[in-house]
Amino acid sequence: MKRKWIDLFLFYSTVMIIFSGIVLYIMPHGRVAYFTGWTFLGLGKDAWDNLHVIFGILMVIVAIWHIVVNWKVLKKYLIAKESLFSLAIVVFIIFGTVNNLQPFKAVSDFEEYVKSLWPQNKYQIPIAHGELLTLNDFCKKLGINETEALKTLKKNGISAELDETLKEIAQKNNKTPVEIYQMIKNLKKEPTIKPKFMPGSGMGRMSLEEFCKKYHIDINKAIYNLKERGIKADKKMTLREIAFKNNLTPIDIAEIASQ
Template identity: 60%
Template sequence: MKRKWIDLLLFYATVMIIISGIVLYIMPHGRVAYFTGWKFLGVDKDGWDNIHVIFGFLMVIVAVWHIVINWKVMKKYLLQKESVFALLITAVVTVGTVANIQPFKSVSDLEEMIKDSWDVNNKAIPISHGELMSLKEFCERLNINLDVAVKKLKSKNFTFSVNDTLKTIAKNNNTTPADIYEIIKNAKTVTAMPGSGYGKMTLEEVCKKEGINVNECLNKLQNKGIKAGPKETLREIAFPNGVTPVDIIDMIKK
């Protein structure tokens, strides 16, 4: 009877681990998932993370239970030559994964490629983890006129406080932080910021305008941990790295 319970629990826990593992493998990066309100089968990123962790714990408990009940048989298996090969395979997979060598690297690269592909199909992410900022802070960081933003949201019958985070506002109004940004993004302040209008220019064009060698610009950005290409616009460079085009201008001028 005990073995039947163990086998069934282990089977269903394994199924849930496989399903949640696949979802976590293909889901977009956190900044995209959170800001766009990404869901799969009605469950968001945090939900799938929790499912994977909880069933992982359940699987561990049931596996330990399974080993205890079947210890005599397991003990025999551990003393056989197959155990050495199984241990060797486990060690190779572990070391190969940590060292990020082929063929394990290909699995990681494929995951990254799938996650990055979501960026193309979703709305722009103006700043990393912007959904955790209050509406007031979010507007300040992106040079959006708060009063105009408030009017735009209220015209859409949103209920909120300027001190609420975008995530809270989105949840209370059955929408996503990305949709909120789409509503308020054009509510720019009248006062021009240094470097305004540069967002649509490529890094190469900006460097030429500022009289700076493009390779020098790339090195400066790389030293700041910013990935960039000379043909990318400042907007395309800035937003995925959690900064603004103005920040990019400041970095390459210093």
């Protein structure tokens, strides 16, 4: 009876882990998903994250239960030569993934490619997690007159207050944060703020050439800036590869290259 329950829980948990894992693998980057109000099957990024975590925890509990029930058999497996071989494969996968080696790098690169295909990526996200800022703070950071922004939104039939976040305004008006931003972005005064490079943006997987093209940075100047700091870089290398070789983070490389 115990094994029957274990098998059923493992089966359904595995199905949910696989499905939610695929969704998280292909979904847009977090900053894009949040700001554009991305959903899949009616669920947003947080919902899919929560499903993946909860079923992951359930799977761990059931797996421990499975180990306890089948410990006598498993103990024999652990001392067999197949156990060492399996362990070696696991260690190799960990090492290859951490050090960004092939074929594991290809999996990460393909994820970045798939994420870039979403139409939401056509929108310029001005501030990471800007949807959590109040309209007042959001406008100040972008150099937009908050009074004019409020007037513009109301002219477009949007109910809003300066102390409400973009997310709250969007939800109240059945819009997305990016749609609210599109209504007021032309009120932005020049010069615009210098882009801030945020962790978790997928930037590390970009080649130096791709990074410079996206942020309108001269590639030769970027390489020169890096060289001045003793950092050797090729335009085809990813920011993560350059950072790893120089004991830095991709964000550090982005900041130096864009100086």
